[in-house]
Amino acid sequence: MPIVKVDDVSGKSFDYIVIGGGTSGSALAARLAEDPSLSVLVLEAGQENLNDPKIDMPGQYGQTFGDAKYDWGFSTVKQPHCNDKQLGWSRGKALGGSSSMNFFCWIKPPAADIDAFEKLGNPGWNWENYAKVSRKTETFHLPAKELTDLYPHTYNPDFRGLSGPLHVAIPSHVHTVDKLVQETFVNKGVKAIKDPYGGDISGTWIASATMDPKTWKRSYAATSYLVPNLARPNLNVLTEALVSRVLLADAKDADGNLTATGVEFVVNGETYIAKSNKEVLVSAGAINTPKILELSGIGRRDVLSKIGVDVKLDLPGVGENVQEHVFFGVSFELKSDHATLDKFADPAFAAEQVELFADGKGLFRTGITSFAYVPLAVANPNGAPAFYEKAAAEVEALKAKGLHPGLAEQLDIQLDILRDETQPEFELVAFPAFFTGISKPEPGKSYVSILGMLNHPLSRGTIHATSKDPKEHPAYLEILVEQVKYIRSMIQTEPFKSGVVREVDPGPNVQTDEQMRDYVKNHLSSTWHTVGSCSMLPKEKQGVVDPELKIYGTSNLRVVDLSIVPLHIAAHTQATAYVIGEKAAEFIKAGLKK
Numbered sequence: 001m002p003i004v005k006v007d008d009v010s011g012k013s014f015d016y017i018v019i020g021g022g023t024s025g026s027a028l029a030a031r032l033a034e035d036p037s038l039s040v041l042v043l044e045a046g047q048e049n050l051n052d053p054k055i056d057m058p059g060q061y062g063q064t065f066g067d068a069k070y071d072w073g074f075s076t077v078k079q080p081h082c083n084d085k086q087l088g089w090s091r092g093k094a095l096g097g098s099s100s101m102n103f104f105c106w107i108k109p110p111a112a113d114i115d116a117f118e119k120l121g122n123p124g125w126n127w128e129n130y131a132k133v134s135r136k137t138e139t140f141h142l143p144a145k146e147l148t149d150l151y152p153h154t155y156n157p158d159f160r161g162l163s164g165p166l167h168v169a170i171p172s173h174v175h176t177v178d179k180l181v182q183e184t185f186v187n188k189g190v191k192a193i194k195d196p197y198g199g200d201i202s203g204t205w206i207a208s209a210t211m212d213p214k215t216w217k218r219s220y221a222a223t224s225y226l227v228p229n230l231a232r233p234n235l236n237v238l239t240e241a242l243v244s245r246v247l248l249a250d251a252k253d254a255d256g257n258l259t260a261t262g263v264e265f266v267v268n269g270e271t272y273i274a275k276s277n278k279e280v281l282v283s284a285g286a287i288n289t290p291k292i293l294e295l296s297g298i299g300r301r302d303v304l305s306k307i308g309v310d311v312k313l314d315l316p317g318v319g320e321n322v323q324e325h326v327f328f329g330v331s332f333e334l335k336s337d338h339a340t341l342d343k344f345a346d347p348a349f350a351a352e353q354v355e356l357f358a359d360g361k362g363l364f365r366t367g368i369t370s371f372a373y374v375p376l377a378v379a380n381p382n383g384a385p386a387f388y389e390k391a392a393a394e395v396e397a398l399k400a401k402g403l404h405p406g407l408a409e410q411l412d413i414q415l416d417i418l419r420d421e422t423q424p425e426f427e428l429v430a431f432p433a434f435f436t437g438i439s440k441p442e443p444g445k446s447y448v449s450i451l452g453m454l455n456h457p458l459s460r461g462t463i464h465a466t467s468k469d470p471k472e473h474p475a476y477l478e479i480l481v482e483q484v485k486y487i488r489s490m491i492q493t494e495p496f497k498s499g500v501v502r503e504v505d506p507g508p509n510v511q512t513d514e515q516m517r518d519y520v521k522n523h524l525s526s527t528w529h530t531v532g533s534c535s536m537l538p539k540e541k542q543g544v545v546d547p548e549l550k551i552y553g554t555s556n557l558r559v560v561d562l563s564i565v566p567l568h569i570a571a572h573t574q575a576t577a578y579v580i581g582e583k584a585a586e587f588i589k590a591g592l593k594k
């Protein structure tokens with residue numbers, strides 16, 4: 001019985017202790033527990049939250065935001081490049097972690113972004129291996145013919161996994177808005193691609209979502225990896241257990257490495273310990289993982305001394321190299337009556353839809369499906385060369401000032417990707433409702449919000465036990481301004497031109513580049529895709545973990561979550577979090593055979 005009580009765990013020994021039952025952590029724990037000879041303990045700070053309609057039912061994005069039952073409710077420090085705004089930084093606090101509150105979008109990165117991991121000194125971390133492991137995570141359900149007849153829902157089964165734990169489907173209720181937006185993108189010169197899950201995502205396409213088409217409920221790390229393994233006696237899951245630190249042996253081993261002996265955790269204000277026979281695996285997510293390491297005495301000497309923690313391992317990369325995606329929105333009022341999520345504003349309609357959902361019907365089966373990833377050279381062929389030059393000049397100026405070891409190499413790879421006319425720099429998403437939150441939507445009207453996202457930021461931030469500080473970069477503000485212009489120009493292209501009444505936000509008062517810069521700065525949001533805070537890089541390049549995710553200077557302590565991503569990817573991050581959990585399990589199992 002995997003959901004255990006604190007008395008089943010306190011003072012007991014387990015082969016593997018996984019800190020955090022989130023996206024990567026659940027995948028890792030479930031795979032380890034496939035070997036009945038291994039005992040696995042998952043300690044999750046959040047509640048179980050299983051069978052909760054706020055989590056399970058699609059189409060009601062944001063309902064769990066800011067609610068402590070579901071969300072850590074982090075925020076960044078004031079962002080000087082965003083007019084001192086503090087950005088909300090929601091993160092899932094429950095079994096399944098952020099996969100329990102995310103927007104369901106299933107997106108795999110471009111091959112070049114994963115191959116960059118290998119270039120940075122991580123043998124084996126390339127697209128070919130990523131794709132293989134990613135297919136292992138999913139069961140893609142082929143869409144019904146009615147859907148493929150109506151929309152360009154084509155797919156290539158070779159790119160899809162067909163027998164993994166996670167259910168992935170094309171949402172049944174696809175919007176007429178998707179058609180409007182995608183045809184407009186194509187008329188603006190963006191190619192339509194059939195299936196973006198094979199390493200080329202440049203173009204416009206219909207995304208799959210992490211939904212189980214048998215019920216149209218959310219499929220996520222808890223329901224796909226943990227719940228189906230409830231019967232395994234060797235998998236133990238304790239919820240509402242906040243891990244405060246990893247316990248480390250006083251003496252180093254013969255190779256001079258630190259050994260993790262267990263963890264300390266808090267339940268209802270009481271402190272307990274659990275012991276590990278083999279390894280401790282930190283999967284607390286990119287925001288909390290560096291904090292747990294620092295509270296355990298692993299990290300930058302200056303940070304640890306500031307918070308009064310004895311240094312057990314001086315590892316300057318902990319909490320550094322933080323990268324984040326950001327987005328803004330432009331909203332449009334639609335002409336004809338599209339069935340957008342705005343309809344949920346009417347309580348009677350929403351109640352009716354809840355009943356329909358129970359029968360597997362209605363608008364709650366909606367996903368965010370219309371995407372375009374656009375190379376700069378396609379979005380603005382005339383302006384692209386000048387932008388490359390500006391970005392390259394900024395990188396040179398940064399190098400001249402001095403960068404932390406290894407960062408110059410990362411920035412050079414980013415410039416190569418930027419220069420590559422096949423690689424996307426714009427991400428444009430059609431959210432089927434009013435989503436800009438500046439003006440007020442009018443009752444009874446339908447809207448579409450086109451979100452512009454920045455995916456390859458040059459800027460880096462830090463997350464430490466006392467602060468969270470992602471920063472922005474001027475050249476890339478121009479990419480966002482370019483996106484505002486591109487999205488606004490859609491209104492001059494058919495069928496958007498005939499399908500839209502007016503632009504709502506930013507609206508006619510925002511005209512000059514300076515006003516657009518300000519609009520972006522004032523209304524920028526995090527995309528909740530934080531990576532890099534314990535980067536997988538060579539140690540001398542501020543690496544925290546090696547290519548098998550083991551923390552340098554330790555014998556049995558790994559980081560297994562998005563913290564390890566060394567360079568950000570042009571994709572939403574859940575697919576990659578599952579790959580990281582799966583890969584860690586493969587490394588550990590292979591190690592046991594040696």
Ligand SMILES: Cc1cc2nc3c(=O)[nH]c(=O)nc-3n(C[C@H](O)[C@H](O)[C@H](O)COP(=O)(O)OP(=O)(O)OC[C@H]3O[C@@H](n4cnc5c(N)ncnc54)[C@H](O)[C@@H]3O)c2cc1C
Nearest residue numbers: 020022023024045097098102103105243285562572573574
């Ligand atoms: C609002 C939102 C929308 C998103 N939308 C999408 C989307 O549509 N598509 C997509 O691909 N990605 C999306 N993402 C991103 C994606 O879901 C996350 O990047 C990914 O799930 C993170 O996986 P992880 O394993 O690194 O961390 P998480 O899944 O966050 O797991 C970390 C776990 O550790 C637990 N934990 C933390 N600290 C402790 C502690 N001290 N002790 C014990 N447990 C602890 C947490 O409670 C959590 O369960 C979204 C994220 C958010 C927050």
